[in-house]
Amino acid sequence: MPATHAAERAAADVRLTPRSGYLALATASMQRSVAYRNTTIMNLVSNLVWMVVLFHVWQSVYKSSPSALHGYDWELMRTYLLVAFATNALLSLAVESEMFFSIGSGRVAVELMRPLDYMSARLAEALGAAAFEGAIAGAMAFSLGALVFGATPPASGLAALLFLPSVLLGFLVKFLLSFLIALLCFRTLNTKGLVWARAAVTDVLSGALVPLAFLPDWLHALAASAPFQAIIHTPVSVYLGRLEGDALWHALGAQLLWVAALWLLARVLWRPAVRVVTVQGG
């Protein structure tokens, strides 16, 4: 496996390769993403298909209604769709399924024997893949936004500056949530069902499906108190300039708090979960 080789080479050939095992994993993961770039691109195009559906349907809606819905006019909505698409591309389903499957297939037993912390190692891999995915998604979104969509740039200098850190925090939240769900994989074979469930709940409550303001009241209330909004809603709101001044810093602070809380929860639940390693593969 590339990860093993990278770690071994790191130990043997200190001159040229990263010393840290985690950095080696991240690099290897990014290299793997680059090597299989067709997959990455196809995944993005697949998400693009859904975005095209969204685009057309919203266009129909805006044609036959007042100019602003819940404070989003058509230009803002277009931009929202595009930026949400790019942000959602990070930690793609493929990467996540990989993590779930490694538990489901028993490969986790091998990973556990390594001198690396399991969660941090997965995070390193996810970051490595996300670097590449993010670059491609960003390029795609930028060219689409400029040429086809007529999307708007960040609302202000501050928005532009804070957008990427916000995305990074959102990415961490997404990873941690995914990892927590992955712990369930220690007890069940149906990883696909878990991925679907996690993706469905996240899509709705994070703002990936529709801006949170459009959800029914009870769902909106649920979303406001749940960590999922940190993944899409907060970064995109930062970009669009819908969060200003105090609200902006509060939102970023909330993201940070969620990262800390989820990280703590993951550490607490890890020990009991891994004790139940039933190796299902062979």
Place this chain on the structure above:
Amino acid sequence: MARGADSVAGERRAPGALMARLRAAGRLAAVFARLQLLHLQAHLEYEADFLIGVVGNALRLSVGLVFVWALFSQVPHIAGWDLWEVGFLYALVTIPQGLDILVFNGHWSIRRLVNSGQFDRILVRPLPGWLQVLAQDSGVNGLAGIALGAAILWYSSAQLGLAWDICRLAFLVCVLAGSTVLIAAMTFAANCLVFWEPAATATLPDLLVRTTEFAKFPLPAYGGVVRFLLVSVIPVGFISYFPSLVLLGKESDWLVVGMVSPLAGPVAAVVAHFVWSRGLTRYQGVGH
């Protein structure tokens, strides 16, 4: 099902030969049914997994419903269709999708079989290769789609005040059967791409299947180019839009297309079989 196309399309023979072919087709169907039931039984053994699968799929489908709700809370009509009509469309897509997963989930195994070298076993067995592939798995998750879709269909038609007489009911059954075959044929043909692109991680089949999402909204909502593509190249328009023109009793120039939409299924099955055959000629084995 494709076997129907198989047994009817052929040279003219004496009635006795035709009966023999029909009997053979019946045997194939019986074998297929037994294999799929075995898969279902195996899945049901793992109760927790079964529940997770059904719940996961139900959640995934509900996401679409939330989306439709969010849209219609802003406007009363989309491209002239109201909430319950769009719900009806949604059900006409969800039920066949669920049926396809339940009955034919084997499509997705082609890639695994080819890349792991197990495909040769399929070729030497005395059953048609495509049948064996389709019988590789049965997806219990499909039950969620069928149940949810049926519920939405029933509720939407109640809200719309549709009168279900024998004709309409019979047509609905034809539409659902035809759409299931259409979706199955499209998914199968998409997965046959592995014969041209054996790389283990190519996701083109996924992408092609994703396009069925377009069928959940009325075609007039889409721009001209997309609309053309959805009728001719990737015929998802026949899954839900055209049949619902007939079932909902709408005024349209395309009613005739609606009446013959169920036939799109068998036609697609023939095309899929052709793609399969061409793919087989390219298959050289991965070495073993």
